[in-house]
Amino acid sequence: MRNGEFEDPRLVEVYDAEFVWGWEDDLFMSVLAERSARRVVDLGCGTGRLAIAMAQAGHEVTGVEPAAASLEAARRKAGAERVKWVQGGADRLPARAFDAALMTSHVAQFIVDDGEWRGALRALRRSLGQGGRLIFDSRDPDYERWTTWNPVDSRRTVVLPGGEAVDVWAEVTDETDRVVTFTGHYLFGDGEERTSESTMRFRSEREIRSSLEAAGFDVDRIYGGWSREPVGLSEDGELIVVAVVRPVSR
Structure with missing residues (x-):
């Protein structure tokens, strides 16, 4: 999505x-x-x-x-x-x-x-x-933050109000002239994984x-x-x- x-x-x-x-x-x-x-x-x-x-x-x-x-x-x-x-x-x-x-x-x-x-x-x-x-x-594009948007550096766990833990990470799929497209991954406790694609301009x-x-x-x-x-x-x-x-x- x-x-x-x-x-x-x-x-x-x-x-x-x-x-x-x-x-x-x-x-x-x-x-x-x-x-x-x-x-x-x-x-x-x-x-x-x-x-x-x-x-x-x-x-x-x-x-x-x-x-x-x-x-x-x-x-x-x-x-x-x-x-x-x-x-x-x-x-x-x-x-x-x-x-x-x-x-x-x-x-x-x-x-x-x-x-x-x-x-x-x-x-x-x-x-x-x-x-x-x-x-x-x-x-600031000079910092090139998108280089850390990978499955290792961006991985973290988010705990929802009800106590469910969700594993979250990002992965860059394209970077051209400081326009960065990336996919966010969300792995829920019930095993479902959802993704979100976004593009940002630096x-x-x-x-x-x-x-x-x-x-x-x-x-x-x-x-x-x-x-x-x-x-x-x-x-x-x-x-x-x-x-x-x-x-x-x-």
């Missing part, structure tokens, strides 16, 4: 059990709190972990997610009633409706095609009011900066790690971007 960790209810449960609150969520919350942002959209909100936390912190949050199974998991969580949930993508964003937009958990990398990426950035730009901020993360800092500027954003800063390290100076190997809507020239 394509992107099964978001589309297959059984794999969504594994994803939700593995990816709990972490330092990346702390950073996103702290960056969001640096400036007033009453209205927030979480594009590609997944199972809603961060969207619900932002709503509990007092923001008016809209969670937008194309995968129905992920959205259903989000709606079942405690505090979900505080969030407005929308199934779809960037094209569902209303104009000038938000003060901040977030794309976390490397959602930006799942937008592989350059034309779709430009379209998503333009849609996000339109959805933000004057001075609105776009905050997102993308893995954009450089220069590519990210130029695409944001072309879409009408000014790049405020880019961190290289979850403790706000400069790019290239963290083991995290991230590009954590904070961009601001460019003022309209008069």
Whole structure:
């Protein structure tokens, strides 16, 4: 299944059990709190972990997610009633409706095609009011993280809430010009194995900066790690971007 960790209810449960609150969520919350942002959209909100936390912190949050199974998991969580949930993508964003937009958990990398990426950035730009901020993360291609996505280095065990242990690993099937296709394997305790195929684009800092500027954003800063390290100076190997809507020239 394509992107099964978001589309297959059984794999969504594994994803939700593995990816709990972490330092990346702390950073996103702290960056969001640096400036007033009453209205927030979480594009590609997944199972809603961060969207619900932002709503509990007092923001008016809209969670937008194309995968129905992920959205259903989000709606079942405690505090979900505080969030407005929308199934779809960037094209569902209303104009000038938000003060901040977030794309976390490397959602930006799942937008592989350059034309779709430009379209998503333009849609996000339109959805933000004057001075609105776009905050997102993308893995730094210089670290070549995909080289560890193999059955040995990526293997781990995820324990579900009911106690079932699931063996999980990844395997790259193609890498061309930093576009990486890989298969996720999930071996359940009952012996069933399910797979999920995904493709991600690893954009450089220069590519990210130029695409944001072309879409009408000014790049405020880019961190290289979850403790706000400069790019290239963290083991995290991230590009954590904070961009601001460019003022309209008069």
